[in-house]
Amino acid sequence: EVQLLESGGTLVQPGGSLRLSCAASGFTFSSYAMTWVRQAPGQGLEWVSVISGSGDSTYYADSVKGRFTISRDNSKNTLYLQLNSLRAEDTAAYYCARKYSGFDYWGQGTLLTVSS
Amino acid sequence: EIVLTQSPGTLSLSPGERATLSCRASQNINSIYFAWYQQKPGQAPRLLIYGVSRRATGIPDRFSGSGSGTDFTLTISRLEPEDFAVYYCQQYGSSPFTFGPGTKVDFK
Numbered sequence: 001e002v003q004l005l006e007s008g009g010t011l012v013q014p015g016g017s018l019r020l021s022c023a024a025s026g027f028t029f030s031s032y033a034m035t036w037v038r039q040a041p042g043q044g045l046e047w048v049s050v051i052s053g054s055g056d057s058t059y060y061a062d063s064v065k066g067r068f069t070i071s072r073d074n075s076k077n078t079l080y081l082q083l084n085s086l087r088a089e090d091t092a093a094y095y096c097a098r099k100y101s102g103f104d105y106w107g108q109g110t111l112l113t114v115s116s
Numbered sequence: 117e118i119v120l121t122q123s124p125g126t127l128s129l130s131p132g133e134r135a136t137l138s139c140r141a142s143q144n145i146n147s148i149y150f151a152w153y154q155q156k157p158g159q160a161p162r163l164l165i166y167g168v169s170r171r172a173t174g175i176p177d178r179f180s181g182s183g184s185g186t187d188f189t190l191t192i193s194r195l196e197p198e199d200f201a202v203y204y205c206q207q208y209g210s211s212p213f214t215f216g217p218g219t220k221v222d223f224k
Contacts, residue, residue, distance in 0.1 A: 101167060102208065
């Protein structure tokens with residue numbers, strides 16, 4: 001059974017940093033691209049970033065480019081998102097998802113609140 | 117960036133009725149990389165349809181997708197009580213991957 005479990009969400013002050021993690025199980029992690037999607041309270045889905053299975057290729061939404069870094073450790077079956085220079089508008093639930101035919105499996109999300 | 121527009125914003129229907137949801141793209145999309153998701157309150161999104169018309173694992177056949185180019189449709193043939201939710205279209209072939217703003221299907 002495919003499982004994705006995010007962690008790391010918390011309350012952070014504007015300008016702060018944080019790393020989110022997504023632990024994967026039930027599939028060959030290194031064979032799949034992985035992605036982060038976020039959802040601000042009461043709002044729609046916003047794609048954040050994607051990373052290839054090997055980790056060699058990454059892409060970002062313009063809203064996070066230069067501030068967020070996606071990475072993965074295939075030996076630990078874990079996906080990461082490093083978030084720097086956080087802003088109030090980064091407040092959201094952050095979901096990791098497996099990218100295959102669509103985003104076919106999702107975690108339950110981790111909540112980040114950016115506020116002073 | 118490919119912008120996706122969904123209509124209507126809200127669809128008020130009764131169980132047993134047919135739901136037709138539309139998604140329009142600002143430029144042509146490779147159909148291989150077009151999907152629909154369902155999201156219920158407090159839950160993660162769930163993949164319904166990928167490649168325009170292919171149902172994801174475990175999705176009942178009352179859900180169907182169609183379309184090409186810039187115009188796509190999700191049809192729910194007969195609404196079940198568990199189908200009342202928000203539905204998002206998405207393109208994932210060209211970065212930045214984008215979602216539509218969503219269509220809420222609620223009880224009439």
